[in-house]
Amino acid sequence: MSSALANGLAGAGGGIIAQIITYPLQTVNTRQQTERVSREGRDSRGSALFQILQVVRSEGLPGLYSGLKPSLLGTAVSQGVYYYFYQVFKNRAEAIAAANKKRGRGDGSVGMLSWLVVAALAGSVNVLLTNPIWVLVTRMQTHTQAERKIVEAKRETLLKEASQSVLTASSLEVQLAELDSLKPHPYGTLQAAREVYNESGVTGFWKGVIPALIMVSNPSIQFMIIESLSKQLRAKRAAKNKDQQNITALEVFIIGAFAKLGATVCTYPLLVVKSRLQAKQEISGNVSLRYSGTVDAIIKMIHHEGFRCFYQGMRTKIVQSVFAASVLFMVKEELVKVYAVLANKSKVNVYN
Template identity: 75%
Template structure:
């Protein structure tokens, strides 16, 4: 098995573990990103601090939807994570090997010291990320729909209540009739919403192209893992060089150091690209919420213009604190698990080779 395949499988395994551990935060964060709030509401709101707001929202989901509400869409998400991480790490390792081979060839010709520069790391990560996005975007459209389904149903119910109150004022319904109809609406529960239901809904709305909604901001967001891996690889290279130079120190990098480097890398990447993530989530969530045109986006440019017009710049940073906690923790876990799995594979391969050599003697 090549090191590219080993890294792909290790990345998939690490990604699934990290995704499962942090999925409740991801669900809440997606709902925060897709929550539309007008400028005046943002200015006049006296909401609690972001950390407490996230905690309260988690409790609210548990109270109204049960624990299953926090894990809505987990199955396709795990599939998407396995596919994304496997594809990404496989192609990342393939192009990383090529970049290192090119750098070694340049050194033999007397150009450079044989190390891969930051720009090369960016290009490697960008190519791997682009291939990953194009192949896995349909899965993430379904995951976003499933994570925000209850929120959308609640919005639709609010619109129905407004219509009912408007109708009552126009045709003068009796208080008892109005209360009965409102009670009937309150008794309705969100419809069951599985993966196939989400897929049929996406196809009915926009056809096959609907599965690639948000592809433009997602492709632009390829710079997120590019920035992440540039910081991670550069920091790891610097730490290894420093450790190797110190004859009294250990050359091996510990799991804690990998965890901290992964956290630092993901933090820098998340803060710089978060607005694009919000736009992507808005495009992938269900658009038909009531009759308000400000809540519907026909494309990336339309979403950006309407968000600036109706919500202002704060709209692009909805739920960022939650995302930072979730993504930094997930990335740190992923890097640690991936590195340990690769080490285990290398050790297993070494023992197998040693066993085969002894067998031939």
């Protein structure tokens, strides 16, 4: 097994574990990002824990795990693809650096700019291949929220018609009772896929791909920080003890958390735009808040909600993404070490 494939499988395994642990926070965060709130109507919506309890109260525990199956598939594929191509491009960058050293250029190490390019290339391949999965996950996470908004819009219409004497009091009472009795319908992966296709055709599965491609800078920044800090830590450790250069699982956890924090703060507005584009557009009864594309979404968000909307739910996202990234990197590194041990044992057995 090649090092690239081993890193890909380890990344997929780490990603699945991190996703399962932090998924409720991800569900709440996606709903926070896609919630339309006018400048005048903006208020305090409570902590992530409070909102988790609200979801459990209204939808039960399954509500926190809406879209988990495609999300796990997406995580496994996404992390596998990313780490595989990251290792491929990393190996190539290291080979180029070594070749340059032989020619008398550089010290043989990969520079920070090269790490950014490596991470950006791997991230771009990942986004193009896995975007359809994340469109479905976003739809499933916000389905209940979208149906609730539709019901609220119908209620407002009925009350308006009643105030204009279009509806009788008895008719209004009956129709309001019908709305109150409505419950969110089960919403599976195939139903979400049909909905996306019926709305926008095949291209609908790549909604939000432009901000997602721009967001490649997130893992680029993240991996630049990780590689730089890991290199410095190994160098310091090697200076003290030449036989001990490996970094521990706890150190990987801390480095991963620090790197993800910096990357998330820098790119969060793009994540909000991507979620808005991928969510069901009927999540708002106001046609002016439906988006035809990335630029249209940004303009309307600024006009109707102000710049603060680009940071809705950022605290929840920081907690979720930093913890998930830390778990992912820690698990991935341990799996890679296990692979290395097994590979060495197999070599010993072959020679014996």
